[in-house]
Amino acid sequence: MPGSSPRMTAKHRGESAYIGPMRPQDILMPVPAGLCCKPGGFHIDPVRPVERALITHGHSDHARAGHGAVLATQETLDMMRLRYGENFADSVQAITYGEEIRLGDVAVTFHPAGHVLGSAQISVTCKDTRIVASGDYKDARDPTCAPFELVPCDVFITEATFGLPVFRHGDAAGEVNKLLASAKLFPERAHLVGAYSLGKAQRVIALLREAGYDAPIYLHGAMEKITNYYQERGIPLGELRPVRGMKKKAELAGTITLAPPSATSDVWTRRFPDPVTAFASGWMRVRARARQGGIELPLVISDHADWDGLTATITATGAGEIWVTHGQEDALVHWCKTRGLAARPLDLVGYGDEDEGETAAITGEVEAQPEGETKA
Amino acid sequence: MNRFAELLDRLAYEPGRNNKIKLLVAYFGETEDPDRGYALAALTGALSFKHAKPGLIRDLITERADPALFGYSYDYVGDLSETVALMWPKAELPGHNNPPPPTLTDVVTTLRTLGKAELPAQLARWLDELDETGRWALLKLVTGAMRIGISARLAKTAAAALGDKDAHEIELMWHGLSPPYLDLFAWLEGRGDKPVNSDPTPFRPVMLAHAIEDGDFANLDAADFSAEWKWDGIRVQAVAGHDARGHIQARLYSRTGEDITGSFPDLVPSLHLPGAIDGELLVLREGRVQTFNVLQQRLNRKVVSPKLIKEFPIHLRAYDLLGDDANDLRELPFTERRAHLEAFVARLDDPRIDLSPMVPFANWEDLAAARADPKSAGAGNDADAVEGVMLKRRDAPYLPGRPKGPWWKWKRDPHIIDAVLMYAQRGHGKRSSYYSDYTFGVWTHSEAGDELVPVGKAYFGFTDEELLQIDRFVRRNTTEKFGPVRHVVHEPDQGLVLEVAFEGLQRSPRHKSGVAMRFPRISRLRWDKPPREADRLETLERMLISMTGS
Numbered sequence: 024m025p026g027s028s029p030r031m032t033a034k035h036r037g038e039s040a041y042i043g044p045m046r047p048q049d050i051l052m053p054v055p056a057g058l059c060c061k062p063g064g065f066h067i068d069p070v071r072p073v074e075r076a077l078i079t080h081g082h083s084d085h086a087r088a089g090h091g092a093v094l095a096t097q098e099t100l101d102m103m104r105l106r107y108g109e110n111f112a113d114s115v116q117a118i119t120y121g122e123e124i125r126l127g128d129v130a131v132t133f134h135p136a137g138h139v140l141g142s143a144q145i146s147v148t149c150k151d152t153r154i155v156a157s158g159d160y161k162d163a164r165d166p167t168c169a170p171f172e173l174v175p176c177d178v179f180i181t182e183a184t185f186g187l188p189v190f191r192h193g194d195a196a197g198e199v200n201k202l203l204a205s206a207k208l209f210p211e212r213a214h215l216v217g218a219y220s221l222g223k224a225q226r227v228i229a230l231l232r233e234a235g236y237d238a239p240i241y242l243h244g245a246m247e248k249i250t251n252y253y254q255e256r257g258i259p260l261g262e263l264r265p266v267r268g269m270k271k272k273a274e275l276a277g278t279i280t281l282a283p284p285s286a287t288s289d290v291w292t293r294r295f296p297d298p299v300t301a302f303a304s305g306w307m308r309v310r311a312r313a314r315q316g317g318i319e320l321p322l323v324i325s326d327h328a329d330w331d332g333l334t335a336t337i338t339a340t341g342a343g344e345i346w347v348t349h350g351q352e353d354a355l356v357h358w359c360k361t362r363g364l365a366a367r368p369l370d371l372v373g374y375g376d377e378d379e380g381e382t383a384a385i386t387g388e389v390e391a392q393p394e395g396e397t398k399a
Numbered sequence: 400m401n402r403f404a405e406l407l408d409r410l411a412y413e414p415g416r417n418n419k420i421k422l423l424v425a426y427f428g429e430t431e432d433p434d435r436g437y438a439l440a441a442l443t444g445a446l447s448f449k450h451a452k453p454g455l456i457r458d459l460i461t462e463r464a465d466p467a468l469f470g471y472s473y474d475y476v477g478d479l480s481e482t483v484a485l486m487w488p489k490a491e492l493p494g495h496n497n498p499p500p501p502t503l504t505d506v507v508t509t510l511r512t513l514g515k516a517e518l519p520a521q522l523a524r525w526l527d528e529l530d531e532t533g534r535w536a537l538l539k540l541v542t543g544a545m546r547i548g549i550s551a552r553l554a555k556t557a558a559a560a561l562g563d564k565d566a567h568e569i570e571l572m573w574h575g576l577s578p579p580y581l582d583l584f585a586w587l588e589g590r591g592d593k594p595v596n597s598d599p600t601p602f603r604p605v606m607l608a609h610a611i612e613d614g615d616f617a618n619l620d621a622a623d624f625s626a627e628w629k630w631d632g633i634r635v636q637a638v639a640g641h642d643a644r645g646h647i648q649a650r651l652y653s654r655t656g657e658d659i660t661g662s663f664p665d666l667v668p669s670l671h672l673p674g675a676i677d678g679e680l681l682v683l684r685e686g687r688v689q690t691f692n693v694l695q696q697r698l699n700r701k702v703v704s705p706k707l708i709k710e711f712p713i714h715l716r717a718y719d720l721l722g723d724d725a726n727d728l729r730e731l732p733f734t735e736r737r738a739h740l741e742a743f744v745a746r747l748d749d750p751r752i753d754l755s756p757m758v759p760f761a762n763w764e765d766l767a768a769a770r771a772d773p774k775s776a777g778a779g780n781d782a783d784a785v786e787g788v789m790l791k792r793r794d795a796p797y798l799p800g801r802p803k804g805p806w807w808k809w810k811r812d813p814h815i816i817d818a819v820l821m822y823a824q825r826g827h828g829k830r831s832s833y834y835s836d837y838t839f840g841v842w843t844h845s846e847a848g849d850e851l852v853p854v855g856k857a858y859f860g861f862t863d864e865e866l867l868q869i870d871r872f873v874r875r876n877t878t879e880k881f882g883p884v885r886h887v888v889h890e891p892d893q894g895l896v897l898e899v900a901f902e903g904l905q906r907s908p909r910h911k912s913g914v915a916m917r918f919p920r921i922s923r924l925r926w927d928k929p930p931r932e933a934d935r936l937e938t939l940e941r942m943l944i945s946m947t948g949s
C-alpha cells in the first residue's frame with residue numbers, strides 16, 4: 024500500500040530523510056503552530072503567526088490574521104479581509120481550484136471541500152506521496168458553494184466533528200420544511216434561527232428560497248456583511264432585511280430571522296413576539312444537546328460531513344493511512360482500523376468546531392462570541 | 400408513526416402550554432382515524448401492552464453494529480433508545496418496493512397480540528422502516544418510557560379544542576370511552592352524536608384553595624365564610640354510581656383524576672350510595688386520626704395485603720358533595736351543598752365515612768385562636784393531624800381549578816412550602832450510591848410563562864424508605880446528566896413535589912430567586928400533588944416580609 028509508513032532505515036538519519044521514499048510524517052507533521060510542511064516551507068491553517076500559511080477556508084479558527092504570506096482561494100482571502108481588515112497579512116496570493124503551485128519540494132493544489140463558499144481541501148504531493156488535508160468538509164449538497172471533490176491520495180487527513188455513527192444529518196431540505204411548517208402553524212410568533220454567520224446562515228436562506236419561501240428574510244446585524252458578500256459573489260438569496268430598523272414587535276410576527284446562535288438567548292430577542300428559537304446545527308441530532316441550549320425547534324443542518332459521509336469519503340479516497348483531527352477521533356480511528364486502514368488521531372490544537380463553540384455560547388459556558396463573529 | 404413521532408419530538412421541546420395545545424390540535428385535525436385516536440390514548444396513558452426490556456434493545460443494536468462504536472455513541476448520547484434510534488443502520492431494502500413505514504395503529508394493534516418471542520424480529524423490522532425520530536418514538540413507546548412533558552389533561556384539552564368543546568365534557572365521559580375513540584372524534588368534528596357517558600363514576604375536576612396572607616383578611620368579611628379543619632391526609636374524590644345493569648360501582652380518584660381505587664379496596668364497600676364526595680383520606684385507629692407518616696404506608700401500593708388493611712384502616716372524612724345520585728350539585732352555594740352532604744353522610748351511615756366538622760367563629764381573631772390551638776377548639780385528640788384551617792365562602796359554587804377568592808387555606812406552620820424537585824446529586828459517605836442531595840424550586844413568572852426557580856437544597860428530613868423512593872424516582876426521571884448531578888423532570892404535570900420545612904428566610908443576592916432558606920429539610924413527599932400546584936416565589940416573598948418586616 025503506498026504511503027503506509029514503511030518502517031525504514033531512515034530512523035537514525037533523523038529529520039533529513041529526503042533520500043529514498045518519503046514517510047508521510049516527513050511531508051506534513053503536527054507542530055504547535057498547526058500542520059507544518061517542512062519540504063514546502065509552509066503551514067496549513069496555522070493557529071499562530073507563521074511565515075507562509077495555506078488556508079483551507081474562512082472560518083476564524085482556520086483563518087487567522089498576522090501571517091507573512093497567505094495562499095488561499097479568492098473567497099477565503101476576501102472573507103479574511105472582511106473580518107480582519109486590509110492588512111491581515113504581509114502578502115496574499117489567490118489560487119483557483121485545480122491550479123498547481125510548486126512550493127519548495129512539493130506541489131500544492133486546492134480542491135472544493137463543499138464546506139462553505141471558497142472552502143478547499145489542500146493536496147500536498149512530494150515525490151510519489153500525496154497527502155490531502157481536507158480541512159472542514161461535507162459531501163452533502165449545498166447551493167451556496169462548490170460541491171466536494173474527491174481527491175485520490177495516499178494519506179487523507181479528515182476532520183471528525185461528527186465522528187460517531189449517531190450523527191446522520193439526513194436531508195437538509197426536510198429540516199427547512201419543518202421550519203416552514205412551524206412558521207405556518209404559529210403565524211403570530213417570530214421564528215428565530217440560530218446559524219453560524221459564515222456559511223450556515225446563507226445555506227439556510229438558500230434552502231428556504233428553494234423551498235419556495237419568498238417573503239423577506241431578516242438578518243441580525245452581525246450577519247449582514249458576510250451575507251452581502253455571498254450575494255456579491257452571485258449567490259441568489261432573495262430579499263434580505265436588517266432586523267435593526269424594525270420598531271414594532273408586531274411587525275415581526277410570522278417572519279423568519281437569521282442570527283448568530285449566541286444572540287438567540289440574548290436580550291436582543293425581546294424585540295420579537297413570542298419567538299420560536301430554532302438552531303441549525305448537526306448537534307441538534309442529539310436531544311440533550313438541543314435541550315441544553317434551550318432550543319425549541321432543532322434543525323439538523325450541518326456544514327460538516329456526517330458519519331456516513333466521513334466513512335464513505337475515507338473509503339473513496341483510496342488512502343491507506345488516515346489521520347483524524349478535531350472531533351470524535353477515537354470512534355473514527357477505531358472504524359478505520361476495522362477496515363484495515365492505518366489510522367491515528369492527529370494532535371492539533373486550536374481548532375474549535377464552529378457549531379460547538381456556538382452551542383457553548385448559548386448555554387452561557389462561553390461568554391464571548393466565537394472569535395471573528397464580533398468583527399465580521 | 401413518523402408523524403406521531405414528529406409531534407412528540409416537537410412537544411418535548413415546546414415549553415408553552417398554549418403552544419403545546421396548538422401543536423396537538425393541529426395533529427388531531429390533520430391525522431386520520433384511527434391513528435389520532437391511538438395517539439390520544441398514548442398521550443393519556445390509556446394504552447397497555449407488555450413493555451420491552453432495555454436488554455432487548457441493546458441486543459438488537461449489538462447484533463447490527465460494532466459494539467465499540469455503540470459504546471462510544473451511548474457514552475455521548477446518554478440515552479439507550481435515542482442512541483439506538485440514531486445509529487440504527489439503514490436497511491438495505493431491495494428496489495422500490497420498500498414497505499411503507501408502520502402507522503401508529505399498526506404498532507399499537509400488533510403489540511397488543513404479539514408473543515414475546517416474536518417481539519425482537521418485529522421491532523427490528525419496524526426500526527428498518529422508520530426514520531430517526533420514528534425509531535426514537537417507537538423505542539420510547541415499547542419500553543414504556545414515553546415522557547414528553549404533557550399531561551393526560553392537556554391532551555384531552557387539545558382534543559376538546561378540536562371541536563370547540565370544554566375539556567370538562569370529555570373528562571366526564573372519559574371513562575366510558577376507549578381507544579381509538581372514533582365516537583369521540585366524530586362528535587368533536589360534528590359528524591356524530593355526543594358519546595353517551597356510560598361511565599357511572601366519572602371524575603370531576605377539583606376545586607383548590609389559595610394560601611391566605613395576613614393582608615388578605617382586611618378585605619374579607621368573616622361573616623361570608625365558614626371554616627373547617629385542614630386535614631393532613633390525601634385529598635380524594637369518592638364516586639359511586641349505577642352501571643348499565645343497575646349495580647353500584649365505586650371509584651376513588653386522586654386530586655388529579657388518577658384512579659386509585661386499587662390501593663384502597665377496603666373503602667369500596669362503604670361507597671354504597673350513588674354520589675360524589677370530595678374529602679380527605681386518613682388512617683383512623685380507635686377513632687383517632689393518625690399522622691401523615693402512618694397514612695403514607697398505604698400510598699402507592701400495588702398489592703394491598705389483608706395485614707396492611709388491618710393495621711392501617713382507611714377512612715374518608717367528607718367535606719363536600721359534588722353529586723347526589725343523578726343530581727349535579729356543583730352549581731349550588733357551599734351552604735346548600737353542605738346540607739346535602741350532611742344528609743348524604745347520614746344516609747350512608749358507615750363507620751368509615753364521616754363529616755369534617757365545622758369550626759365555629761365570629762371573627763378572624765376567634766379563628767386565629769382556633770388555628771393556633773385546634774385541640775381545645777374542637778379537634779380534640781385529632782389536633783396533631785390538623786395542619787390549619789380552610790375558609791370557604793358560603794355562597795360560592797364548586798368551581799374547578801384554583802379560582803381566587805372563594806376558598807382559602809390558612810396553614811398552621813407558616814414555614815412550610817411545597818417545592819418541586821429539580822436536580823439531584825449523589826450524597827457522600829454511606830449515601831454515595833444514592834441521590835440524596837436535592838435542589839428544589841418554586842414557580843415564578845417569567846417572560847416565557849411560569850418557570851421553576853431554585854430556592855434551596857436539602858439533604859435530610861426524609862426516612863431511609865423515602866430516600867429509596869426518591870432515588871428510584873430520580874433515576875427513572877432523569878432528563879440530563881452533568882457529572883454527579885442529574886436533572887430531574889420538573890414540568891407542570893410531571894415531577895415530584897417535596898414539602899419543605901425551614902427555620903427562616905433571608906434575602907440573598909447570590910441566589911437567582913433572591914431568597915435563601917435556613918435549615919431547609921424535606922418534611923414530606925407529595926406524590927399526590929402535581930408540580931403545577933407547588934408554591935410560588937411570591938409566597939416566599941410574602942413570608943419574608945412578614946418574618947423580617949422588610
Ligand SMILES: [Zn+2]
Nearest residue numbers: 082138159377
Ligand atoms: Zn469550518
Ligand SMILES: [Zn+2]
Nearest residue numbers: 159374375376
Ligand atoms: Zn474546523
